[in-house]
Each structure stands twice: as structure tokens, then as C-alpha cells.
Amino acid sequence: MQSLSGSGLPNSHQALLRNRNLLSGRVALLGVASAHLLSELPFSGLALSEHAGVFHALERHENWQACFGYDAPALADSSYDSVVVFLPKARAELEMRLALARSLAAENARMILIGEKKEGIAGAIKQLKAVAPQASKIDSARHCQVWRAEAIDPVPGFRVQDWLGWNRIECSGIAIDVAGLPGIFSQNGLDDGTRMLLETLAEQPVCGDRLLDFACGAGVIGAWIQAHQSAEGKPVASVDGVDVQSQAVICARETYRRNRAEGTIFASDGLSGIDGLWSGIISNPPFHTGVKTDTSMTEQFLQDVKRHLQPGGELRLVANSFLPYEALIKRYIGRVERLREDKRFTVYRAFRGQ
Structure with a gap:
């Protein structure tokens, strides 16, 4: 576990940096709230935001594939070894985001869920365990919890139209x-x-x-x-x-x-x-x-x-x-x-x- 950095970032992003050692292989980040996170990570991969302003800032990071929302053409099935899910505000959206994460996951991929207590991470754990019963908490930092699920079961074929x-x-x-x-x-x-x-x-x-x-x-x-x-x-x-x-x-x-x-x-x-x-x-x-x-x-x-x-x-x-x-x-x-x-x-x- 590494020390906190990126102090100007949202708490959930700082919690990820503290646990960046969990990221390996091809990385997908779902629900990025600040493009400055990418500058702090020594990786490349996919970064998704539903916010148009954040998306355009993500586009400036040439080593990352920026995606705007759940219908972005670059969302390719079974392509990522580490999938990070930042907790959205709406509980119903978390279910959709987890479904997207499972479609992006390669075989034996690791899923990481991060969210603040005040955003409802405690209730979100039930949703995570519904799709990844093996998930376990590995850290608490910056008022956030970090949960990890190893070897998640991929479910390709996510279509936003189905939601x-x-x-x-x-x-x-x-x-x-x-x-x-x-x-x-x-x-x-x-x-x-x-x-x-x-x-x-x-x-x-x-x-x-x-x-x-x-x-x-x-x-x-x-x-x-x-x-x-x-x-x-x-x-x-x-x-x-x-x-x-x-x-x-x-x-x-x-x-x-x-x-x-x-x-x-x-x-x-x-x-x-x-x-x-x-x-x-x-x-x-x-x-x-x-x-x-x-x-x-x-x-x-x-x-x-x-x-x-x-x-x-x-x-x-x-x-x-x-x-x-x-x-x-x-x-x-x-x-x-x-x-x-x-x-x-x-x-x-x-x-x-x-």
C-alpha cells in the first residue's frame, strides 16, 4: 500500500492512488471525476466519464482511451485485466456500471470498487457481492472504502439500450x-x-x-x-x-x-x-x-x-x-x-x- 498523493483530487481518486499497486495489465477506469488522476498513474488504458467537461479533459491524455458515457464506441468486450469502478451517485447506476465492468473484463480480471461513506459505499457492497461474491475490503482511506474482487466472471455484450x-x-x-x-x-x-x-x-x-x-x-x-x-x-x-x-x-x-x-x-x-x-x-x-x-x-x-x-x-x-x-x-x-x-x-x- 502506498502513501496518499494527488491531494487535489476527489477522495475516491486519492484512495485509488494509495492502492495503485493493485492495478496491472490493461486498466479501465469507470466514472472518472477528475482527469488529473491520469497524470498520477504510470499506466495507460481506458478512462470513462459521463461528464462532457471531464471527458474533454481526459482526451488530452494521449496514452489513455477517453470514453464519454456508456455508449462510447471504444468500449470493447473482454479487453481489460484491472477494472476500477468509482461509485456513482445513483444506486441504480452502479448496477449498470458493474454490468459494463463485467463486459470489459478479460478472463481472470480484477475488479476494484471505490466510494465514499457519505455516497453510500456500505449499501453498494451488496450490489458488488451480487456479481462478485468473493469481493473483500482491502483499505479505508480518505473517508472511502476500497473493495477488490479477483477473477470476476466476465459477461460480454453490454448494451446501454438494454437499460x-x-x-x-x-x-x-x-x-x-x-x-x-x-x-x-x-x-x-x-x-x-x-x-x-x-x-x-x-x-x-x-x-x-x-x-x-x-x-x-x-x-x-x-x-x-x-x-x-x-x-x-x-x-x-x-x-x-x-x-x-x-x-x-x-x-x-x-x-x-x-x-x-x-x-x-x-x-x-x-x-x-x-x-x-x-x-x-x-x-x-x-x-x-x-x-x-x-x-x-x-x-x-x-x-x-x-x-x-x-x-x-x-x-x-x-x-x-x-x-x-x-x-x-x-x-x-x-x-x-x-x-x-x-x-x-x-x-x-x-x-x-x-
């Missing part, structure tokens, strides 16, 4: 089918914030023939807008979508396909990775990183949004009422009004000046 589920949602008389994957926001139904946002869009539509849904998730907003416009006999706008998470991008594309919606779904960490002008931008942005409130993504979005809005274009945004977005919208875009609010949510809109 897709469908849910039918309805709002203001319009129903659409929505794709879901483990780990995606609001997988099991229409959340109350998005419902309030859609109701305002039914009453006071955002005008334009090309719109953008920022932090689009499973593509609910874009598919619903187009279905509503079609039902009303109005011209149907193209609604592009952007999200940072690979599962969201996969699901949004599937939702669009099922509902015959038009628009491009981009994978990007904020708006910095995309070009274009839209006549309207709509969003129900996230405000959590894990269990912590984190509004930094939305603040950056509000700083960037003006250069992606056409003159006179509208921003429509729903957020928890306690979040300080009204002042930020006013600062970066201009005069802002509240279209609807209750104790939990507020729908804001603002227009870019000419």
Missing part, C-alpha cells in the same frame, strides 16, 4: 413518451418544476422557429413543446438540446426519436462548447452536485446566455424559489419578470435587448 426504460408524461393535455436511464434526473416522472415551466409555455409560448433547451435532461421540454405546437395547429419549432451528462444525451436523443421531435442534442459542459444563436432559450437547470447545492453551472450559463440569444430573444427559466437567480438574470440579460411562482418554484423570463 433504457420509458415513461409517459402528460401536461396541459399533451402526452409524450420519455426515455430513462439509471442516474438521470427525474427518471420516474415529470418533476414539479418542469411541470410549472411547461404550463407557462402552454399559456405564453416562447416565440421562434429555433429554440434551445439548456440542461435538457431526457428531452422532455423540447419534445413536449413540439407536440403542443402540433396539437395547436401552429408552426412547429426545432428545439435543440444541450446537457453535460451522457445518460441525458442518450435519453434525449431517444425521446426525440420516439416522439418524432426535431432538433440536435449536444453534449457540452455549459454553453462554451456550442455555437449558434437561438430565438429562445429555455431551462430547468440543475442546482446539485451530489448532495450539495451548487449553482455555479447556472451562474455560468446566465453569463454566457446573452451571446447565444438573438436580439429580442427570450430566456425562460424555472428554479427553486430560494435560489438567487432573479438578480443574476437582471445583471446578465436585463429586465426580468416572474411569470408564475409558489412556495417551491418560480418561472422567470427575460428578453435580450435589441
Whole structure:
């Protein structure tokens, strides 16, 4: 066991460095949260992240094969001797990640599971032992546990499509089918914030023939807008979508396909990775990183949004009422009004000046 290094890394990554002697042969890392980890490892191999920003940072490490999410073309069956699984936030996603790990594993491969106590590593052990009964804890460090399973049973043929589920949602008389994957926001139904946002869009539509849904998730907003416009006999706008998470991008594309919606779904960490002008931008942005409130993504979005809005274009945004977005919208875009609010949510809109 080696001493801790990489002190600027997430705890789980530091715990891996402490146990880097466990890695041998061809190495696969699943769920990388910081690309700086690769600089600390004297190996090459595969590094997967579901976060678009982390993925692009991984790409800069030429000795590693960077992968974005569970449908990356480079995920080759039976290719790796050491497979590291970092614990995801959602328990259901761990089951999918373990299935991917088993498909990547070569004969007699070693699997390593690492996660923090506060993230639920204790409960995750049951899931690990369901597929690797021989797994045992080998270290505790940086509030993490490190578990190892030798000679795991490979199960090739992982397909993310096998994990897709469908849910039918309805709002203001319009129903659409929505794709879901483990780990995606609001997988099991229409959340109350998005419902309030859609109701305002039914009453006071955002005008334009090309719109953008920022932090689009499973593509609910874009598919619903187009279905509503079609039902009303109005011209149907193209609604592009952007999200940072690979599962969201996969699901949004599937939702669009099922509902015959038009628009491009981009994978990007904020708006910095995309070009274009839209006549309207709509969003129900996230405000959590894990269990912590984190509004930094939305603040950056509000700083960037003006250069992606056409003159006179509208921003429509729903957020928890306690979040300080009204002042930020006013600062970066201009005069802002509240279209609807209750104790939990507020729908804001603002227009870019000419």
C-alpha cells in the first residue's frame, strides 16, 4: 500500500492512488471525476466519464482511451485485466456500471470498487457481492472504502439500450413518451418544476422557429413543446438540446426519436462548447452536485446566455424559489419578470435587448 498523493483530487481518486499497486495489465477506469488522476498513474488504458467537461479533459491524455458515457464506441468486450469502478451517485447506476465492468473484463480480471461513506459505499457492497461474491475490503482511506474482487466472471455484450426504460408524461393535455436511464434526473416522472415551466409555455409560448433547451435532461421540454405546437395547429419549432451528462444525451436523443421531435442534442459542459444563436432559450437547470447545492453551472450559463440569444430573444427559466437567480438574470440579460411562482418554484423570463 502506498502513501496518499494527488491531494487535489476527489477522495475516491486519492484512495485509488494509495492502492495503485493493485492495478496491472490493461486498466479501465469507470466514472472518472477528475482527469488529473491520469497524470498520477504510470499506466495507460481506458478512462470513462459521463461528464462532457471531464471527458474533454481526459482526451488530452494521449496514452489513455477517453470514453464519454456508456455508449462510447471504444468500449470493447473482454479487453481489460484491472477494472476500477468509482461509485456513482445513483444506486441504480452502479448496477449498470458493474454490468459494463463485467463486459470489459478479460478472463481472470480484477475488479476494484471505490466510494465514499457519505455516497453510500456500505449499501453498494451488496450490489458488488451480487456479481462478485468473493469481493473483500482491502483499505479505508480518505473517508472511502476500497473493495477488490479477483477473477470476476466476465459477461460480454453490454448494451446501454438494454437499460433504457420509458415513461409517459402528460401536461396541459399533451402526452409524450420519455426515455430513462439509471442516474438521470427525474427518471420516474415529470418533476414539479418542469411541470410549472411547461404550463407557462402552454399559456405564453416562447416565440421562434429555433429554440434551445439548456440542461435538457431526457428531452422532455423540447419534445413536449413540439407536440403542443402540433396539437395547436401552429408552426412547429426545432428545439435543440444541450446537457453535460451522457445518460441525458442518450435519453434525449431517444425521446426525440420516439416522439418524432426535431432538433440536435449536444453534449457540452455549459454553453462554451456550442455555437449558434437561438430565438429562445429555455431551462430547468440543475442546482446539485451530489448532495450539495451548487449553482455555479447556472451562474455560468446566465453569463454566457446573452451571446447565444438573438436580439429580442427570450430566456425562460424555472428554479427553486430560494435560489438567487432573479438578480443574476437582471445583471446578465436585463429586465426580468416572474411569470408564475409558489412556495417551491418560480418561472422567470427575460428578453435580450435589441
